[in-house]
Amino acid sequence: MSNRTPLSASSNRLSASASSNTTSTSQQYEDYFSIDDILSTQERIKCQLLVDVPKLGYLEHSGSSSKSNDDQQESNVSAPISAQTKLEFPYWMVYSICNSKTNFSTFELPYIFQNIQRQIFHADSTIVDLHKLSPNFYRYGKHLLQLNFDQDEKKDVAMTMLSTFQQRFRTIMDYSFHLTSSSGEDIAKYTNDKFISKFDHFEKQLFAIGQMGFLDYDRLLKNETKKMVAPGTNRTTISDNMNDLTNLTTRKRKRNENEKE
């Protein structure tokens, strides 16, 4: 599975780039190798098929009777999967079967983007635990908007994402500019903080970048900036490795010479 996923995700990107929408294309190319981006296309979406699909009956595991014996499983393999079946597909597959050209299924918006959750975001987005609900909230949302669903709802989802970020921004900024007093500590330590643990992945990155600027200033105040640091902290190990390598090759050469003799 893990072997297959990046491939399928990238094929999704290719088909996206073939579409005429230039703005989304340039955005997608930017994130082409981004692991976060690939991961955010793995989220599952509840779908309902509109057509019969032959030979895919085995996908419908739980739907068939649980008492299935071997014969039944064999027959399931070649059986068609019928329309109106409800299944969960990863985003990258939904993207292919559920756009304006290929309308093979309908899908349900993920809970985090549904109307009831959108109202919570409008009320106060700062208290929502994005990390728990959708660790790649913004990326996932941006992907979802490429799917084919109601235009008004689409707009509402997009506006919700924007205002969510704008509202939550102040918290992120305040945190990244304030925790520096205990400088030198690992940024990862703060991930257990009760507010920072609510940030989604992008927000955490933003927080870390803000912190880096302030840690730099902290170093300035402590007169640590002038200390010359060797480029690449593991410089010694590299030279050690080189030594090992040369030792190895000379030993090998000697052995070869011995064998020749």
Place this chain on the structure above:
Amino acid sequence: MCKSLFIMDIEEVQYLSENEYVSIVPNFSHPVIHLIKGSVGPFQPTTPLNVPLWMAIHLKESHRCRFICPEWLTYDTISTLLKAEQQNEHFTPMPNRFIFILSQTIMSVALEDIPNGDNIRLIMKDLWDLRLAKLRTSIDSLIKSGALYAKVTHLTTVEICLIRNFLKMALKQIYQLQQVIPDE
């Protein structure tokens, strides 16, 4: 200010700040030294002259000179600046675009040459905190407004350096989120 666009991190800001001139009083004599940026000297004992900060630091560390406190680093100047900053809603112009970094460098090298140095350090910290609070408020309102650019004046290089990457990332996110809003 356009030079500051090329400054990457705080080390480079500090490096560039050391090109600023300061006045020192040497205790040795030496003919003029010709440098790429200009000639320095001649050095005469007890005669004040302007040298680049990096040279001043070097001379000070080998006990060959003493600093003359720059005009912008006196207690009176800084407290006037602080008052102006408190009264003004916007940023007020600083006497030097490297002021925070220079004061830090000078006071770490030659604290004894700066009269009232410890108090200046305190008041500088107040000034910094005040400006930072203003900076945070204005960044927040920029993000909330959804605009992708804003005109800022009188920011010092360190302040720009601090927020550059952070703001860049946030603004990019805003831009991308605005792009995906479907048109009517």
